Amino acid sequence: MATFNFELVSPERVLFSGAVDAVVLPASEGDMTVLSGHAPMMTTLKTGFLVVTSTPGNGTRVLVRGGFADINQNGLTVLAERALPAEELTHEILDKEILQAEMAWDATNDPVARQAAESAIAQLREAKEALTY
Amino acid sequence: MPSLKDLRNRIASVKATQKITKAMQMVAAAKLRRAQSAAEAARPYAERMEVVLGNLASGITVGPETPRLLAGTGADQVHLLIVCTAERGLCGAFNSSIARLARDHANRLLAEGKTVKIICVGKKGYDILRRQFAQNIIELIDLRSVRQIGFDNAEQIAQKILGRFEAGEFDVATLFYSRFRSVIAQIPTAQQIIPAQLEATGVSSDAVYEYEPEEGEILATLLPRNLTVQIFRALLENAASEQGARMSAMDNATRNAGEMIKKQTQTYNRSRQAMITKELIEIISGAEAL
Structure with missing residues (x-):
């Protein structure tokens, strides 16, 4: 499966950076999944879990609050005001x-x-x- | 001519001072490392934010619909200066150089007949500016109890500023802080944050972007957030600068104390020797007289 570059950045640190298969975003107008080759778009996020899949059948959950996602030809960047991995939650x-x-x-x-x-x-x-x- | 005992006491006190400055320097060095890595960790977020906002702003023409945080209130009468300084002294010219920059700015604005309001973040800047602008200072934000500056602190400050802006208390806001270049170079900086100054990058103009929700709506939610990010960055840069300034100031102080000890030890030895010689002469001339 084709991968794409994903970055999860909070104001205090970079939480995730690397190649992934799919990311499920809690977009403000409904959840959406981003796969490689997604059309460029920008959306704001609501509070919710963001699911990162880097290998099939394996997902990491991160709680994000207040942020936005930017999808362009270089990959996906999520800027979250607050981001907490599920393990730390x-x-x-x-x-x-x-x-x-x-x-x-x-x-x-x-x-x-x-x-x-x-x-x-x-x-x-x-x-x-x-x-x- | 001070007595030998006086000299000994003086040397001992300078030595004690040197120990303190040396310890402060080492503490500052450790804190600097932490502050620097915090400032570096925050950089990607701020940079991304800038790029995204630049892209958004370049696609929008300024009109009556544009958020006021970007377009301004249309007036330029009341200026708000947000002066970020340290809570503690003993860090060289760090606090005074930021305060001086703010003071010059305020004087210029006052000379032009504008109204100036000041918010101080950090006690030291307040202490300096209070002398001249006591009636202009509207608020003092104290961060003394904060050990490591978090996003929450910046958010609180941003909320206060936004509240005042919504209430129409000012037209233009400028942020004063010290940019961290290196341990020996910190640059006092003035940055206008309201109305936001965005550089249109124009990188994405060839790609067709989809916006969800509408472009204007995204911009309206991002602008207040950008304010918080800018303040957060300023606070972090300031924290790193403060520790850097303290470190080099304390390094200087330690060196000066060392020089002083050297000089005084020499004087002490010289007068001790003179004393011995004098006593010897007295004994010998006493013996000769017999």
């Missing part, structure tokens, strides 16, 4: 993130921001469920 961390999102919801009266915070909370809860498996 615990229920406590997620609870903290949920609390933060809830506080953000409380802090604003702007309907757009409220909606964003609401969906972030829902997605984080979902991520917490998914982590149990």
